[in-house]
Amino acid sequence: MAHAKNNFRFEDLLDKHHLKKTGARLRVLSMMHSKNTATSQPDLETLMSDIDRVTLYRILNVFEEKGIIHKVFDLNGTANYAICHADCAENHHHDEHLHFNCTACKNVYCLNDLNMPRLTVPSGFRADAFTIYASGLCPKCNKKSDKAN
Template sequence: MMSSRNTATSQPDLESVMNDIDRVTLYRILSAFEEKGIIHKVFDLNGTANYALCTSNCDEGHHHDEHLHFNCTQCKNVYCLNDLQLPAINLPVGFVPQAFTLYATGLCPKCSKKAVKQ
């Protein structure tokens, strides 16, 4: 069940984990991974870049795992809701989408439980 709720890791967190490499190198690695369909970028409520692993059906240059991202306003975690089927979005003629980014904000299961107890 956890696989459907993997959280994204923020860029500052990645930076602190990989303190041996500089920001520019990290940024290059992240964009290369993103291009190869290994990870995808999500912005959290503060506009900080977060990175999450893609599901297996992404390939180079094409992300096929568009899914809803849930920003928890309490713990600030960004969740990938991979299991949610997004409705087909038909753009007007002439618009060529490269990516769809869908966000929801609110309380994650962990935080909503706490909110009930209070």
């Protein structure tokens, strides 16, 4: 039953952004929503082997353009994608939250609930957005590390 509820929400999201409700788009949204970490295109390709690489690339590209997902880079420079909050809009993301890279499991987490510092830039500059990264151990890997010590 929860699956149908999620599909309805995702269909509304696609409608809001004037996108066709294709099975592939709905599945990508569902897969990304089910994960608590940002996901790379190669990982999505592995999880969704029936969607070809080009189609997946186009889906991720249009979702990013429309403000449905945002891109965050991991410690290796690989692009990962996470679902945006409601205040993102077409070609204008509001992803000013901490992106945490776990050095053990290599997962990337969007930590949305932290208070971010106010950004001030020198005169003449205009900051439209900013990204803050942190690296270390996620709770799961930190717990494993504590047990090993």
